[in-house]
Amino acid sequence: MIENMVSMRRHQELPKILVQSTGGLLLLMFSVATTASNGFINPAGPIAEELRDHLIFIVMVMAVVIVPLFIALPWTLWRYRLRTKSGSYQPNWEFSWPLEILIWGLPAVIVVVLGWNLWHQSYELDPYKPLAAAEAPLEIQAIALDWKWVFIYPDQNVASVNEVMIVAGRPVRFRLTSGTVMQSFMIPRLGGQIYTMAGMETQMNLLASEPGQFRGLNTQYNGMGFANQKFITHAVSQADFDAWATKMSDSKPPLNQAAWALLAKPSVLAAPQSFGSVAEGLFTGVIAGFTGGHPHMKADGTDL
Amino acid sequence: MTVESSFSLLGTLTPQDISFVQTFENPVMSEFIDGAAGSVLVIGMIIVAALLTYYRGWKTLWFDWLTSVDHKKVGIMYIVVAFVMLARAIIEGVLMRYQQSIAVNDPGVLTPDHFGQLFSTHGSIMIFFMAMPFITGMINYIMPQQIGARDVSFPLLNAISLWLTAAGAALVMISLVVGKFSTGGWTAYPPYTGIEFSPGEGVDYWIWSISLTSIGSTLTGVNFATTIYKNRAPGMTLFRMPLFCWTSLCTSVLMIFAMAPLTIATLMLALDRYAGFHFFTNDLGGNMMNYANLFWLFGHPEVYILILPAFGVFSEVISTFSGKTIYGYKSLVVATMSIAVLSFTVWLHHFFTMGQGANVNAIFGIATMLIGVPTGVKVYDWLLTMVRGRIRLTTAMLFSIMFLVTFVIGGLTGVILANPPVDFAVHNSLFLVAHFHNMVIPGVLFGMIAGYQFWFPKAFGFRLAERWGKASFWCWSFGFYLTFMPLYVLGLMGAMRRTVEWFRPEYLGWLQASFVGALLLFSGFILLIVQLIVSVRQRDQRRVPAGDPWDGRSLEWSNSAPPPEYNFAVIPEVSGQDAFTRLKEQGKAYASPAAYDDIIVPKNSIVAPVIGVGAIALGFALVWHIWWLVALGFVTIWGAVIARSFVTETERVIPASEVRADHEAWLQQVRECATTPREQEDTSANVGRAEVLA
DSSP, X not given: OHHHHHHHHHTTHHHHHHHHHHHHHHHHHXXXXXXXXXXXXXXXXXXXXXXXXHHHHHHHHHHHHHHHHHHXXXXXXXXXXXXXXXXXXXXXXXXXXXHHHHHHHHHHHHHHHHHHHHHHHHHXXXXXXXXXXXXXXXXXXXXXXXXXXEEEETTTTEEEESEEEEETTSOEEEEEEESSSOEEEEOTTTOOEEEEOBTOOEEEEEOOSSSEEEEEEEOSOOSTTGGGOEEEEEEEOHHHHHHHHHHHHHHSOEEOHHHHHHHHSSOOOSSOEEESEEOTTHHHHHHHHHHTSSOXXXXXXXXX | OXXXXXXXXXXXXXXXXXXXXXXHHSOOHHHHHHHHHHHHHHHHHHHHHHHHHHTTOHHHIIIIIITOOOHHHHHHHXXXXXXXXXXXXXXXXXXXXXXXXXXXXXXXXXXXXXXXXHHHXXXXXXXXXXXXXXXXXXXXXXXXXXXXXXXXXXHHHHHHHHHHHHHHXXXXXXXXXXXXXXXSTTTTOXXXXXXXXXXXXXXXXXXXXXXXXXXXXXXXXXXXXXHHHHOOOTTOOGGGSOHHHHHHHHHHHHHHHHHHHHHHHHHHHHHHHXXXXXXXXXXXXXXXXXXXXXXXXXXXXXXXXXXXXXXXXXXXXXXXXXXXXXXXXXXXXXXXXXXXXXGGGOGGGGGGGGOOOHHHHHHHHHHHHHHHHHHHHHHHHHHHHHTTSOBOOOHHHHHHHHHHHHHHHHHHHHHHHHSHHHHHHHTTBHHHHHHHHHHHIIIXXXXXXXXXXXXXXXXXXXXXXXXXXXXXXXXXXXXXXXXXXXXXXXXXXXXXXXXXXXXXXXXXXXXXXHHHHHHHHHHHHHHHHHHHHHHHHTHHHHBOTTSOTTOOOSGGGGSOSSOOTTSOSSOOOOOSSSHHHHHHHTTOTTOOOSOOOOEEEEOOOSHHHHHHHHHHHHHHHHHHTOHHHHHHHHHHHHHHHHHHTTOOOOEEEEOHHHHHHHHHXXXXXXXXXXXXXXXXXXXXXXXSOBOOOO
């Protein structure tokens, strides 16, 4: 193997071509996936962009151990095939220290590199971590129901269902819970996902760089309406956002207990809905309704 | 469905629960498919029964198979269960790929409920009733022969494990005809699977089928580990064992420790559903996060329970078909052990997205990547095993090579998923679905198919048809890539798993490609069946009575094909690794032993089938709240156990004279066989006596 590796070094062109073509193939796959894609591979915010870059970084690093196998395996099969008896035959050859060090050492080094990177990225991209920005984040409370998403804007005292308004260029801090089974909140072009669970709160900080519309969804199977549980994220300017909130306050009905009871029933909505005001403490009440803390109302809207 | 309301004779069961009645009352496509599946099952059973009657096979079936406690027969029955369940689950996979490929802005042919049952049964069957029985059967058949033992340590317990697994499989099959299965996926996460959100029998079918098989697997683990520790032939030290035995040992240890959390989790879920407990409910103190932890405390080691035996098979196949000892034996043992230990330290990576802090995620992420080190070592050890060998590309070898290539791609995506932030983006997506199929199809299924091709002549005395095996191989390989590479892309494009209908037109082409791939995979399965039929018909030209068709290296190749009930006429003395190769080199293979002794073998027993039938009745009755049958099933199971403890005559003796006559006759036959050079391995010249390779 060692002398063969030396002879291989003379033909360095071949591996280079293979690396380039493999990289090219990956890029092609990515670019095809990127076209008109709603995944993080076509990012619309800094978080999704980092996730994509990180994915590519891992692929490149891993290529160090994978590409040699793709080259050496066909070569071995060809050289040591029974039919021609061309390679040397040493049925008892079973060990070599240099190779041993190489095959343990190389993966170990790669894991150290990737592990170091992983540690920092985990902190850097922790969904709970507030995003650095000049402006304070927009706060939105999201409640997962069967099979819809309710978004409450506590500062604006309005609410929307199956669509969410955010401000382009301004961080948004989602506080999330579930009024039913466990679900998972995600806007793929903006970033990752986080579970929502009854009686518990999770958080997710996101940022849309430019105005636009992005699909959001629940990724955790929750029954018959699962496939339909999608929502639209509208990233708009601050002025448009304020105008929208004012319009909602002026023209839409309140999200009171009766409206909530209707929403809490399992259903697929034909169109997004909006509410001009929100019963006080609805979000914390939904959580407390499961925990027996200071319950405001149960998930189905009835008093305890 | 409350407990109080169901004290009738048939519990909660009504005529409307029979799938044919549903099809009749609601004749839509989805119900037709369900009804057709039920019909295939019922008609298939009638045909099997008719054939058994026609060929007068009932007696053979009962006395030679169902009541047998011979590890070889138990092993073969496990693999038969695996094949039957594979047939169902692979068709379900094709059906789901078809549904998704036509369901872009269109509801397709399956209702969401039917689709939910399909992905739940597909996953549960593939893991618990295809992969588990396959590896358990393979270990059962091969491992005792490789360590020079006559049976496992507890032969009856072995049969009971088989029957518990078969009972679980039977419950899943019954759910095809009577009632519905769970829609909660193979993981059955509460609170969705709690009584509040999933009333009805579906989740109960899941709970009881999984509980039965998980108890069976725990007992199997105990049995195998004890066998390897206590039953090795003289001189067969641990570090002389073939690698398949090492991986079997690691798998057994994992089974002992990892099945318990699953059994506990399913029983706790059952208490929630049946008795109003609140372990995993939303309110009154329940917490589903405990379920996720318990389930994956089992679920991650489970991946290695399945994959390590396959690693063992690859080690044997690659070494044998390279005509060379394994490269880095000790390295591979250390790597296998490291994987087994590390497998218990990574379970949290299945739910990085549950909201725990960055430090917890980072630690589990790094632990996960650490597993990549010993796995990478293994891959290169296998490659180096081929280097300086004489490689023959048989079907078993082709599957092993395709495994190496494909598995490293799965390893790459595994490292991607091990990274918590990136996992946030691809968790629950088709990228994840592609990843675990990328590990389990080449890693487990290809390994088991390779093992089946490799050891089939040992078990049945004739070689399988290589031509059909290779045709099947190409279908499996291209089918795999065509089915799952598009799923990676779809995952990156934001497509999520378990989705019955799509609203993104750009997914269409990828989904269609994936469906074509699924058809190829199905063709691969059909070709395996064709191979079996062709080989059985040509068995007289394919016989290998001398027992060593591949120039094998370990002890199982040193006896006849098929081997006698007692495996070894005389327990062999082992002096090093590759025990049989050593004997052949020293010219001691096929030498007449100095003396023969009486051999004690266990008698057949009806205890295991009785427990199996009792377990089916118990499970079915619990699903449908038929309380009298619950009591009857329970009493049957424990009654059989108690009755057995009064049986004193459990063994019989095969006299030395009989052993001598059989063995000497076989040795004479072998000595008359011409040796076969490796070039003629796949010709009728190969009667199972190998020419030493030079």
